[in-house]
Amino acid sequence: MSEINLKTNIDRFSADLLDEARLFCDFCADKEILVEAFIDDAIKAKIVVEGKEKVFIGNKPNGDDLNVKRLTKRFLKVSLYDYLSQLSGRTLPWGSLTGVRPTKLAYDYLKLGGSIDDVAKYLVDVFRVSERKANTISRIIKAQQRVIKERNNCVNLYLHVPFCDGRCYYCSFPSADVNKNKTLLLPYAEKFAEEVEKVVSIIKAQGKEILSVYVGGGTPSVLTPEMIERILKPIKNENCEFTFEAGRPDSINEEKLSALKNNGVTRLCVNPQTLNNRTLEIIGRKHTAESFYRAYELAKSFGFDVNTDVIAGLEGEDLTDFKYTVDGIFELLPENVTIHTLSKKRGSVIADKDMRLFCDDIEKMTDYAYDKLVSRYEPYYLYRQKNMVGNLENVGFAIEGKQCINNITVMEETVSVYACGAGSISKIIQSGKINRHASVKDVKLYIDEFDKRLTEKIKFLSE
Numbered sequence: 001m002s003e004i005n006l007k008t009n010i011d012r013f014s015a016d017l018l019d020e021a022r023l024f025c026d027f028c029a030d031k032e033i034l035v036e037a038f039i040d041d042a043i044k045a046k047i048v049v050e051g052k053e054k055v056f057i058g059n060k061p062n063g064d065d066l067n068v069k070r071l072t073k074r075f076l077k078v079s080l081y082d083y084l085s086q087l088s089g090r091t092l093p094w095g096s097l098t099g100v101r102p103t104k105l106a107y108d109y110l111k112l113g114g115s116i117d118d119v120a121k122y123l124v125d126v127f128r129v130s131e132r133k134a135n136t137i138s139r140i141i142k143a144q145q146r147v148i149k150e151r152n153n154c155v156n157l158y159l160h161v162p163f164c165d166g167r168c169y170y171c172s173f174p175s176a177d178v179n180k181n182k183t184l185l186l187p188y189a190e191k192f193a194e195e196v197e198k199v200v201s202i203i204k205a206q207g208k209e210i211l212s213v214y215v216g217g218g219t220p221s222v223l224t225p226e227m228i229e230r231i232l233k234p235i236k237n238e239n240c241e242f243t244f245e246a247g248r249p250d251s252i253n254e255e256k257l258s259a260l261k262n263n264g265v266t267r268l269c270v271n272p273q274t275l276n277n278r279t280l281e282i283i284g285r286k287h288t289a290e291s292f293y294r295a296y297e298l299a300k301s302f303g304f305d306v307n308t309d310v311i312a313g314l315e316g317e318d319l320t321d322f323k324y325t326v327d328g329i330f331e332l333l334p335e336n337v338t339i340h341t342l343s344k345k346r347g348s349v350i351a352d353k354d355m356r357l358f359c360d361d362i363e364k365m366t367d368y369a370y371d372k373l374v375s376r377y378e379p380y381y382l383y384r385q386k387n388m389v390g391n392l393e394n395v396g397f398a399i400e401g402k403q404c405i406n407n408i409t410v411m412e413e414t415v416s417v418y419a420c421g422a423g424s425i426s427k428i429i430q431s432g433k434i435n436r437h438a439s440v441k442d443v444k445l446y447i448d449e450f451d452k453r454l455t456e457k458i459k460f461l462s463e
């Protein structure tokens, strides 16, 4: 892989500036880039790319040290973006943004007194975000504000089931193959049920309310109906938003759905990823488009709200393939649709592949999905990850009134999360600060050292 040779006189920003240059990786490969900052009565950025120099001048950053650092970094990144954009002749959908949630920038702007009607303009002017993406963020913030109320005494409960039937080729989650770890599933379910019971009793003792429950993984639907009954028993009467990931359509049947229905679950994730069978085989999913349709109908027959995930940029898919999936899902009209862009994660099967080979039409794909879905849905949450094809985003869409509160509050980090299970992370949010506690990832260790680790967890949640 070609290297970008970037030097700067402010070492603490070198990683951020390198990330910025990587946005133009084709153009910057093997080039020498120098970024120097000078602050006197103004801030100046001198940028030299292969001997060509340009100086950018801005207002002197002021405020406390943290603010000066933040504004200086922003100025250097945007200046570098502007110059690389000029030299390469390219603009990017998310402009200069790297490593930050666009919605967070919008909320920061509102906190400083900005108007919600000016959010899009702010993102375009300050960060060079395209108008299309900036308008999406503006729309999402408005949707979130309609749905989210002040939640002072609430927590989200997250239950993690780290088992899957095989591995999808883009996945890096620490999830055990249930076929190779059959003997661990029952002991895990038993300890897990014990932990859920204990954590729920702590929530009650603290006088807190459960805002939402989310059972994720992994593929929680690998659990048997008896295990589901046992684990969900302490929360079956919570009467709150209650989501269960049955991500692999081939992992559900009537008995399991009946157990979910009888134990408080209201929303089910049934994920096709694509409706093209050839692609499903390539990406290591064992189900077919037909089995997705069957699972979807079964889920609807039990009255669940359904979320379906779709991925843009899968290997071998062109715009026509992707449109076929989006159109098929649109016909079904599930309550939620999340359009993901494939991301290359360390530890996944595709970690070493050059993803630009996978897909030339990625922007056309996500634009198509957006334009199609907004005729019936509202976009309501968005996040970006590292190494996404085309450096794009994941967007959740919902029928109005069916937005998943858990998705919003977890993404925006506005509600504490009490988490159970191997590999889960609890987050206590207090006065804008977040304290985290990670449970051990290894399933066997989780079982073997259960008592000791539960004591640590209780201490963390009780502090």
Ligand code: SF4
Residues within 6 Å of the ligand: 163, 164, 165, 166, 167, 168, 171, 172, 173, 175, 217, 218, 219, 247, 248
């Ligand atoms: S089902 Fe989900 S967690 Fe399991 S391997 Fe596939 S992507 Fe990973």
